Amino acid sequence: MRFGVVVFPGSNCDQDCFYVIKDILNQPVKHIWHKDKRLDNFDCIVLPGGFSYGDYLRTGAIAMFSPIMERISEFTRKGKVVIGICNGFQILLEAGLLPGAMLRNKNLHFICKYVYIRTENSQTPFTNLCKKNQILKIPIAHNEGNYYIDEEGLRKLKRSSQIVFRYCSREDKTTSEFNPNGAIDNIAGIINKKGNVLGMMPHPERSSESVLGSNDGLLVFKSIIKWLESR
Amino acid sequence: MDISNEVYRALGLSDKEYQRIIDILKREPTPTELAMFSVEWSEHCGYPRSRNWLKLLPKRGKYQTLIGEDSGGIIIDDLAVIFKMESHNHPSQVEPKQGAATGVGGIIRDIFTTGAQPIASLNSLRFGALQDSYNRYLLTGVVDGIQFYGNCLGVPTVGGEIYFDESYTGNCLVNAMSIGIAKKDKLVRARASGVGNSIMYVGASTGRDGIGGCSVLASQEFKEDEEKRPTVQIGDPFTEKCLIEATLEALATGHIVGIKDMGAAGLTCSTSEMASAGESGVEIELQLVPRREANMEPWEVMMSESQERMLLCVKKGKEKEVEKIFTKWDLNAIVIGKVTENGIVRIKDKGKVVAEIETRALTDAPVYDMPYIKPDYLDRLNRLDINTLPEPEDYNKVLLKLLGSPSISSKEWVYEQYDHMVQTNTVVLPGSDAAVLRLKGTNKAIAATTDCNSRYCYLNPYRGAQIAVAEAARNLVCSGAEPAALTDCLNFGNPEKPDRFWQFKSCIEGIADTCKFFNIPVVSGNVSFYNESPKGAIYPTPTIGMIGILDDIKKICTQYFKREKETIVLLGTCKEELGGSEYLKQIHRLIKGDAPDLNLQLEQGVQHTALEAITKGLASSAHDCSEGGLAVALAECCISNKENMIGAVIDGLIFDLRKNALLFGESQSRIVLSCSKEFVDKIRDIAKRNKVPFQIIGQTGGKEFRILDDRGEVINLPLRKISEKWASSLQSIIMV
Numbered sequence: 001m002r003f004g005v006v007v008f009p010g011s012n013c014d015q016d017c018f019y020v021i022k023d024i025l026n027q028p029v030k031h032i033w034h035k036d037k038r039l040d041n042f043d044c045i046v047l048p049g050g051f052s053y054g055d056y057l058r059t060g061a062i063a064m065f066s067p068i069m070e071r072i073s074e075f076t077r078k079g080k081v082v083i084g085i086c087n088g089f090q091i092l093l094e095a096g097l098l099p100g101a102m103l104r105n106k107n108l109h110f111i112c113k114y115v116y117i118r119t120e121n122s123q124t125p126f127t128n129l130c131k132k133n134q135i136l137k138i139p140i141a142h143n144e145g146n147y148y149i150d151e152e153g154l155r156k157l158k159r160s161s162q163i164v165f166r167y168c169s170r171e172d173k174t175t176s177e178f179n180p181n182g183a184i185d186n187i188a189g190i191i192n193k194k195g196n197v198l199g200m201m202p203h204p205e206r207s208s209e210s211v212l213g214s215n216d217g218l219l220v221f222k223s224i225i226k227w228l229e230s231r
Numbered sequence: 232m233d234i235s236n237e238v239y240r241a242l243g244l245s246d247k248e249y250q251r252i253i254d255i256l257k258r259e260p261t262p263t264e265l266a267m268f269s270v271e272w273s274e275h276c277g278y279p280r281s282r283n284w285l286k287l288l289p290k291r292g293k294y295q296t297l298i299g300e301d302s303g304g305i306i307i308d309d310l311a312v313i314f315k316m317e318s319h320n321h322p323s324q325v326e327p328k329q330g331a332a333t334g335v336g337g338i339i340r341d342i343f344t345t346g347a348q349p350i351a352s353l354n355s356l357r358f359g360a361l362q363d364s365y366n367r368y369l370l371t372g373v374v375d376g377i378q379f380y381g382n383c384l385g386v387p388t389v390g391g392e393i394y395f396d397e398s399y400t401g402n403c404l405v406n407a408m409s410i411g412i413a414k415k416d417k418l419v420r421a422r423a424s425g426v427g428n429s430i431m432y433v434g435a436s437t438g439r440d441g442i443g444g445c446s447v448l449a450s451q452e453f454k455e456d457e458e459k460r461p462t463v464q465i466g467d468p469f470t471e472k473c474l475i476e477a478t479l480e481a482l483a484t485g486h487i488v489g490i491k492d493m494g495a496a497g498l499t500c501s502t503s504e505m506a507s508a509g510e511s512g513v514e515i516e517l518q519l520v521p522r523r524e525a526n527m528e529p530w531e532v533m534m535s536e537s538q539e540r541m542l543l544c545v546k547k548g549k550e551k552e553v554e555k556i557f558t559k560w561d562l563n564a565i566v567i568g569k570v571t572e573n574g575i576v577r578i579k580d581k582g583k584v585v586a587e588i589e590t591r592a593l594t595d596a597p598v599y600d601m602p603y604i605k606p607d608y609l610d611r612l613n614r615l616d617i618n619t620l621p622e623p624e625d626y627n628k629v630l631l632k633l634l635g636s637p638s639i640s641s642k643e644w645v646y647e648q649y650d651h652m653v654q655t656n657t658v659v660l661p662g663s664d665a666a667v668l669r670l671k672g673t674n675k676a677i678a679a680t681t682d683c684n685s686r687y688c689y690l691n692p693y694r695g696a697q698i699a700v701a702e703a704a705r706n707l708v709c710s711g712a713e714p715a716a717l718t719d720c721l722n723f724g725n726p727e728k729p730d731r732f733w734q735f736k737s738c739i740e741g742i743a744d745t746c747k748f749f750n751i752p753v754v755s756g757n758v759s760f761y762n763e764s765p766k767g768a769i770y771p772t773p774t775i776g777m778i779g780i781l782d783d784i785k786k787i788c789t790q791y792f793k794r795e796k797e798t799i800v801l802l803g804t805c806k807e808e809l810g811g812s813e814y815l816k817q818i819h820r821l822i823k824g825d826a827p828d829l830n831l832q833l834e835q836g837v838q839h840t841a842l843e844a845i846t847k848g849l850a851s852s853a854h855d856c857s858e859g860g861l862a863v864a865l866a867e868c869c870i871s872n873k874e875n876m877i878g879a880v881i882d883g884l885i886f887d888l889r890k891n892a893l894l895f896g897e898s899q900s901r902i903v904l905s906c907s908k909e910f911v912d913k914i915r916d917i918a919k920r921n922k923v924p925f926q927i928i929g930q931t932g933g934k935e936f937r938i939l940d941d942r943g944e945v946i947n948l949p950l951r952k953i954s955e956k957w958a959s960s961l962q963s964i965i966m967v
Contacts, residue, residue, distance in 0.1 A: 009473050009560060012385025016655045019671070049653075051383040054469025110378050110648045141382075141650045170874070206652050211669065211784065213660070 002228065003029040004042040006072075006088075008063045013049035013085065016205045021046075024208055025221055034066040043228050044081045045072060047088025049141070049203060059102060059144045060090035069095050081125050081224060082197045086142055089189070089199030098192055098199045099157070100149035105142070106182030112141040114213065115180055117165040117188045117202055118172060124164060124191055125227035126198045129219050135172055136165075136216035138202035140180060140188075145201040147183040147190075157190060165189035165200055242269035248597065255592045263578060263586040266530035267593060270496035271503060274760050277596025280726040281758045284736055287743040292752035294715050294780075300421035300508050301341045301492065303754030305716045307780060310670065311415040312677060313347040316355075316408035316720040316776040318759035322463045323405040327372025332380035332466040333441075333538055334407040339386060340492035343475050344541065346419045346482045347411030350654060351668055352381055354391040354407045355681040355720070355774045359400025361637055361964045366395075369403050371965060376466075377407075378648045383468035384475065388649035389657050390666035391681050395637045398689070401764025406720040408681060408776040412670065419482060421491040423502075423544040423570050424509035428488055430502070430568040431550065433557050434474050434540040436523040440464050441497075441536025452725055452763040470539040470562070477560040478541065484556070486549035493540040499533045499593075501542040502568075503576045507594040509544070514577040515568030517585070529580040544570060601726050603733035612690060615824030617809050622891055626862075626938075626946045629818060631956050633859045633895065634866060636817050640960035641871075662871055663789045664709040664855055667781065676781040678712035684858065685770035686811045687826035692734045694826045696741030696773045698899055701834050702857060703777035704749060708838045709853040709902060711788040711845045712779030714749065719756040719775055724768025726760045734771040735760075742773060748831045751777070788845045790854035791872040792879065795932040797851055798911050799868075799879060803837045803901035804924050805861065807888040813858045814895035827899050834900040836921035841902045843917050849910040856901040862894040862938065862946065864903050869936050870954040878950055881929035881938040890945065894938065905931055 003021045007014045014031065021029040032039070034052075039045070052063035063069070069091075076082055076097055084092040092098045105111055116137055119130040130136070149157065157163050165188040169178040179186045181201070189200030204217030239249045242265065252260050252268050260268065271277055278285065290296055294305040297313070304313035319334025335352060342349045356373060359366040370393075381388045386409070423430065441464035481487055489509060491501040498520070506513040517532050527535075545553050550566055557564035571577070576593065578586040623629045633639055646661040658676060659667035665680040682703040688695030704714040719742060724731035746753060762769040781787065792799075809815050810824020844850040856864040861884075870876050886893060906914060911927065918925035936953055938946040 009476075010383070010469050012383075012472065012653055016653065019655065050385060051469065051472070054383060054467070054472075056469065110382055110650070112382075112650045112652060113647050139652055141652060143382075203652075206655055209655075211658050212652075212655060 002027050002043045003046060004032045005029060005046045005048055006032045006034060006068055008034045008052035008066060010052045010054050011048050011050035013203065013205060017046050017048045020205045020208045020221060025225065027225065032068060034068045036068055039071040039075055044083065044224055045075060047082065047084040047091055049086030049088060052087055052091065060087060060094040063091045064094040073097065076197050079194065079196050083126060084199040085203055085205065086201055089201055090144065092197060092199045097197050098190060099153050100147055102144040103146040103148050104144050105146050110143045111180055112139065114139045115202060116168050116170050118168045118174065120166055121161045121164045124195055124198065126220050126223050127164060128227055129223040135168060135170065136219065137214040138204055138207045138217050140202050142201055145181040145183060147187045149184060154185060160193055162190050162193065163187055164191055164198060239265060239269065242266065243273055244269050248272060251597065261585055263530040263533055264588055266534045267499045267586060267588065270499050270534060271593045272596040274758065276496050276500055278758055279596045280599050280601050280760065282598050283600065284739045287739055288753040289743065289746050290752050292716055292750050296716065296752050296754050298754060299345055300504065302345060305754065306415050307675065309415055311347065311413050311418055312410065312778060313342055313345050313413065314408065314410040314718055314776065314778055315341055315755035316406055316718045316774060317757040318720050318722055319405045319407060320403065320722065320759055320762055323373055324369065324403050326463040327369045328376040328379065329463055329465050331373040331376030331405050333464045334405050335377055335380040336466050336468065336471050336538055337494045338407045338409040339384065340494060342409045342411035343478055344421060344490045344492045345411065345413065346417050347413035348479065349386045349409055349411045349475065350656060351387050351389045351410045351679065352408065353389060353679055353681050353776060354405065355683065356391065356393045357399045357404040357772065358395055359397055360395055363400060366400060367965055373405055374645050374648055380466055380468045382650040384472050385653050387651045387653050387657055389651050389668065390661055390679060393642055393645065394685065396686060396770060398770045401766055402762045402769050404722050404769065404772060406774045408718065410679060410778065419487060420489050420508065421505055422489040422509035423505035423513055424511050425488055426511065426570055426572045427547050428570045429545045429547060429550050429566045430513055430515055430570065431543040431545050431553065431564060432520060432540065432567045433543055433564045434562055435467065435470050435537060436521040436563065437532055437535050437540065438523040438537045439527065439531060439535060442531060442534045452761050464536045464538050466538050473560040473562055474539055474541065477557045477562055481553050481556045484552060486546045486553055488544040488546060490541060490543050493542060495536065497533065497535050503590055503593040505542060505544060506576055506590045512571035512573040512575040512590060513568060514571050515579065517578060517580045519565055519567040521563045521565060529578065529585045533578065601732045602729045603736050604729040605733050606730035612823055613825045615810055617807065617889065617892060620819060622889065623818065626894065627948050629895065630862050630866065630946055630948065631953065632817055633813060633863055634953055634957040635960040636813060637961055637964060639813060639859050639863060641958045642961065643958060644962040658784065659710060659787060659789055664706040665712065667710050667787055669784050674784055676784045676787065678707045678710045678779040678781060680706040681774055681776045682706060683772055683774045685772040686822060688738060688772065689770040690811045690824065691826035692737035692771050693741040694829055696738035697745040697829050698826060699773055699775045700742055700745040701829060701899060702855065703775045704751065705838060705855045705902065707777060707779030708842045709788060709790060709855050711786045712781045713842060714751055714777055714779045716752050716754045717775050717777040719753055719773055720759065721756065722759045722762050722769060722772040722774065724763045731768050738771055738773040745831065749835065786846045788850060788853050790868060791852055792868050792877040792905050792931045793851040795877060797905045797931045798908055798927055799881065799929045799931060800904045800906065800914060801901060801926045801928045802840055802904065802918060802923055803833065804898065805888060805893050805896065806898040807892045807896065808898055809892050809896050812860065812895060812897045814860065814891065827897050829899045833923065836923040837900045837902055840918045840921045840923045841904065844904060844914045849914050850904045850906050852905045854903045856903065858897065860895040860897050866936055866953050868903060868905065869950055870957060876950045876954060877931050878933035878935045879929055879931050880933065883926060883928040886940045
């Protein structure tokens with residue numbers, strides 16, 4: 001099975017991811033229940049958005065204890081690809097599979113809107129079909145997307161090109177005015193050092209059909225497929 | 232045990248009603264029975280004061296309708312679209328965040344208990360003026376409650392409306408609407424049938440929260456200094472999300488005979504109404520009900536409005552399979568009783584019968600013919616000589632003031648806090664005349680809107696209600712949809728006061744007549760009376776939630792101008808009327824005059840013309856003229872797409888009316904279209920065929936919004952300036 005979409009109690013973008021992979025891209029895909037103990041034959045795992053465990057305690061903090069997360073850690077150690085979107089990104093941070101942490105949005109409100117992000121690194125399994133610095137129109141929808149990492153950590157991210165997406169304007173300005181949630185250095189998405197785990201706050205599955213206002217999100221899914229096919 | 236009159240009065244029952252209970256039972260009721268009657272006969276559940284009038288509303292239209300126990304809908308091909316709107320006013324006034332949150336939760340449960348997947352929510356909110364800090368607290372609390380609950384559930388909040396008027400100080404309105412879809416042959420009813428089948432309790436545990444929510448809180452006026460917070464329920468959206476998934480999974484097994492939400496009146500309502508609908512009886516043991524508090528009395532368990540609970544009727548022998556599904560989602564699932572054949576609801580506690588009532592006696596609430604009288608202030612209010620109003624010196628200032636008024640200004644600050652995109656069906660996002668949702672797997676889409684100008688209803692209840700229906704339909708048409716069916720949420724004052732009841736009765740007549748004319752059925756609804764503060768009643772507010780159908784998703788239309796150098800057309804007639812307008816209120820501080828005129832023939836012609844122009848691909852944009860009139864509508868066409876604002880020069884208006892009425896009057900049945908020059912004649916022909924006045928009033932382009940009369944410029948403002956005012960007003964008022 002090429003794609004697996006994990007379902008935690010409270011996940012609510014699992015169906016949307018599933019729909020894009022199956023109905024738009026015609027790829028084999030299966031749901032994975034968070035209590036499943038095995039993770040066989042998948043090439044890419046998607047941790048979808050939503051409110052796993054109601055965001056109680058702290059976003060992603062309870063989901064990281066789900067049985068499936070151990071399997072996902074092993075999966076990443078084997079070099080296979082994992083993409084965490086929104087709450088999925090938050091879970092990856094809590095699980096320590098990506099560095100840094102999430103704070104509440106700087107305006108202390110949930111924000112749902114289209115934003116623009118710049119592709120900072122187009123040499124990843126998730127962005128290889130994007131041009132370097134390509135601007136994508138993809139929506140966000142979160143309460144806690146204010147990414148934070150200490151100075152040393154930020155230096156490391158930059159040094160190893162781990163920052164994949166940064167918030168910007170349609171005209172490619174990356175000033176704070178175009179930073180919707182206060183994330184440090186306008187960071188919208190990062191990969192791990194090995195390059196096989198991506199976390200991003202914007203929702204590519206919500207912008208994979210032009211009828212929804214943008215299909216830029218497809219570039220992310222198609223990049224993954226291309227990367228898997230090239231191996 | 233003797234029950235003092237204080238007890239039943241405190242539960243909201245009258246002396247007469249208490250006597251009637253004794254007559255039915257042929258004995259004094261037990262405390263549990265008394266509690267059960269009080270909630271079932273409350274206005275919220277039994278509609279005793281409104282039921283006679285609700286019969287006037289038509290139930291049939293172009294599409295096949297479904298009228299269920301708790302909601303209704305229409306059939307489109309093999310899909311059922313189920314929807315309903317419900318009020319949660321008093322809880323929100325007392326505790327805005329939880330009140331609004333549980334309002335959203337409750338209405339969504341009404342949808343998925345039919346077997347439908349909830350696909351969208353809308354809400355209609357009304358508050359007093361924002362200068363008052365408590366009203367600001369209510370607005371921010373209610374918005375927070377809606378986002379807290381709806382976002383977590385993964386049901387997008389795609390549209391709605393917010394109005395501000397003094398009459399809502401002390402009694403805000405929170406009307407929540409939800410829409411769901413299901414394969415038409417997969418729907419289930421809220422009934423218990425099949426003797427021996429099991430009654431299963433699923434979801435959250437029962438506590439003392441919300442006791443008397445519907446009988447005490449929703450069915451009485453607010454008085455000063457009363458502490459009613461304990462009657463407000465507390466919501467847990469995470470549990471509800473799991474409940475939705477588990478319920479839909481359980482329904483797919485085919486083992487569920489019937490299902491009902493435990494909302495208002497909790498276990499009382501679900502047991503008696505399921506038995507009544509199934510023409511059966513139900514027997515339950517209260518000790519089996521999972522609880523979150525110790526030492527609850529039987530009547531407390533029966534009246535609790537704890538959230539996220541449902542009652543299922545499960546086929547005998549299939550209980551384990553159903554239980555397994557709920558356990559997978561970490562939810563309670565416990566058999567607490569069974570279906571009986573005797574038409575009686577029997578409640579036991581530790582084996583002892585604490586209530587035994589004939590089902591019908593509970594569910595057939597008394598019906599009252601309420602006296603009504605036209606209020607005497609109306610004639611005085613309706614008198615308005617607009618010739619005595621001074622014409623504004625600076626029309627630019629007036630336009631900016633209107634665009635910045637909280638009721639007209641952009642609601643972006645609100646809808647940005649709602650997840651309006653999850654489920655990836657929202658193809659027209661909030662901020663246009665109606666939200667549009669595609670139906671995956673088909674070429675179709677549905678449009679949804681909520682509408683009511685309650686100031687019109689205050690000045691003229693019958694016509695105000697007609698306009699609410701007409702405007703909802705017009706908004707759908709502007710998005711390219713054909714109006715199909717509606718749900719109504721009828722918010723009024725104390726029905727025991729004849730002038731308030733006259734407003735109610737007149738509004739119902741207005742809705743009924745208009746629906747019949749347009750062939751639009753009323754498939755579901757809700758009545759909320761007693762919306763009064765010590766200062767008096769709210770404006771009569773019959774909120775209309777309407778659904779329309781787009782046969783071809785490619786024929787969607789939005790309100791903003793698309794391209795430069797297109798022709799701007801006005802369909803309909805501008806009349807010299809300013810009664811009830813936002814202009815009168817904002818500029819002259821007057822709430823006076825009559826509601827705008829409404830000619831149903833013309834309204835229909837305008838809607839048909841616009842819809843044909845849109846579906847034939849002739850119109851680039853369509854926008855309804857409503858609050859603030861033509862000038863505001865045109866300005867919104869220029870600025871409501873922030874990423875592509877397009878100016879306009881309006882030089883074709885005929886200034887044969889007073890200028891303030893022409894620009895800011897709120898004449899009905901008007902739609903602004905923009906189109907490419909080559910299509911102008913075709914649209915004119917369609918208008919002519921429909922006997923609709925057609926005027927070319929200007930063209931799009933530039934970075935200014937300008938209106939000219941034969942002597943020169945009346946309005947000339949840079950788009951940046953009007954956009955700033957319109958976009959930032961609400962937030963800047965809230966953030967003081």
